[in-house]
Amino acid sequence: TVTASEPPAPTATHCPYCALQCGMRVAPDATVSGREDFPVNRGALCGKGQSAAEVLSSRVRLTGPLVRSATTGRLEPAGWDEALDTIAAGLDRARTAHGPDANAVFGGGGLTNEKAYALGKFARTVLRTSQIDYNGRFCMSSAAAAGQLAFGLDRGLPFPLEDIPRTGCVLLVGSNPAETMPPALRYLTELKANGGTLIVVDPRRTRTAELADLHLAPRPGTDLALALGMLHLVVAQGRADEAYIRERTSGWEGARAAAMAHWPEYVERVTGVPVPRLREAVDLFAGAGEAMVLTARGPEQQAKGTDTVSAWINLALATGRPGRPHSGYGCLTGQGNGQGGREHGQKADQLPGYRKLADPAARAHVAGVWGVDPDSLPGPGRSAYELLDALGGDIRALLLMGSNPVVSAPRAAHVEQRLRSLDFLAVADVVLSETAELADVVLPVTQWAEETGTVTNLEGRVLLRRRALTPPDGVRSDLEVLRELAARLAPDLEKGFPADPEEVFGELRRASAGGPADYAGISYERLAQGDGVFWPCPEPDGAGTPRLFLDRFAHEDGRARFVPVTHRPAAEEPDAEYPVHLTTGRVVAQYQSGAQTRRVDELNRAAPGPFVELHPRLAARLGVAEGEDVAVVSRRGRAVAPARLTPGIRPDTVFMPFHWPGPGRANTLTNPALDPTSRMPEFKVCAVRVERV
């Protein structure tokens, strides 16, 4: 019993931002504190998590629908019925005039599992469109593709974070947790305190690289060659684990031959990493009794991202790491529900439970749960960038939830122009993002602390985010929006879109049952009682699976597969006109497109705007001083931001964070060249020139 003198208890929930999904408490007055009892972050939160509730009461929070007026051309306040009727009419017009694929749906890696599930179901049953994908395609899709190829199953980390400090050596490739998920840094400092070693591969000497025993700084876009060079030395030095290769893998000969063609001296020429550093890395990694490779966006956001991750996985396999205790390969996913968001059907080629949309058995199972004819389900559609590029062409109308591609998509000025060319655009968001500003209808929706739902963190740990605060009047949940739209567009299907997240999760469990990401044994009741459940968990009383692959890999023969890969240049290499590499990334005080974090005063003070990081030698050559505006120009456009000089970046490379719109928008410059397998754009490397302004 709570007496009048006791304040109401805070609610235990999770941060809305990154894939760490830190445990936090939210008090009724919206005060946030870290949860000591949650093992992932043990009470620690970064500034984004600490200030996450401020967006909810921000003066720029949307609290009522907006509809673009035919008279003024401006977004004007409207009632919910008018807004929903307008969306239904816009989608129906496109469908009637041009067929179901004239409608597209774009989701987000921050949406809960329930929303991602309902959005995929809405696209494929109500709209019957194949054109659905989400911004997670821009996040970890290359690691997902490479994990599928190698292990037959992709789960960001196939082991819990707590295994990191217990291993002997971590090879961290293209990841900067000091900026992207600071509470995770303790796993690396504990590793070192336990006597383990840390190798960081990054063109920049980041705050994470400062911690490393060895920092390798390859030219952007060449870490595939670096991995092959390391594998070459592993073989040449007789350090491959032949027994493991024989018993647990297939395809070694092809991968071995590809690596042997990459001589260390050649690798030095390609990457700029001296041969002695390469040997040092091999000594640390292959010499450790237990070791793991962890990748993030660096190797993944390349037009050869899948091959690059495959090269790092090959190194892990050749040294006998995956499927052994405190060892293996894992990907540090980026967005809050980057893992769960790709498992339940908002990805162009997938159905709930991580089933493949093209698989007839998967289609039959999911169609059975949805009560529709399997033949009525459309096939796989376009990937995220291809979908955005087709807007205004054969795609005439778009429903977008939880994403802001005007800032976050590659070649962003072109994407913005495609969005403007649509017949109809509807956006559901918490604030008027740069993409929402272009919409015909904007719907204000509830956010993390105002609703209940599940997310799956980077470990594959399914978590319950609880409602802690009452949403403002005039705001509805994404699930309510989908139900209302289903009622208008396909009344016979309305019942299949409950607004209660627990009811949606019940159906998601059935749809995922028997699939690779099996949630059948996971219930809200179980999640409310503990620290989450690792999928797969097929049985109601099952323990879940914190560690995958200990006995067998997920391919039919139980073996992991080497994928033979060879180095190739980036889609765009420096030349006389564009002589410098550009690479992009994040800063600690902002998150993704900044739609939410740019609305928080404290975060804005810490990171008020974009900048161009460059080496003092490059700056001297250009005659640029610290703080002076510089223009960065690529074949796609021009961005202007103040120079920030640091010796911690390669002299042939500049770096820009990508959180801001306007003249300093980094994604104006980035190259949408796509990986042939994952369809990941090449965010991490393109050619630019830098000019004084």
Ligand code: SF4
């Ligand atoms: Fe939130 Fe990630 Fe910061 Fe944790 S590290 S508080 S999950 S943004």
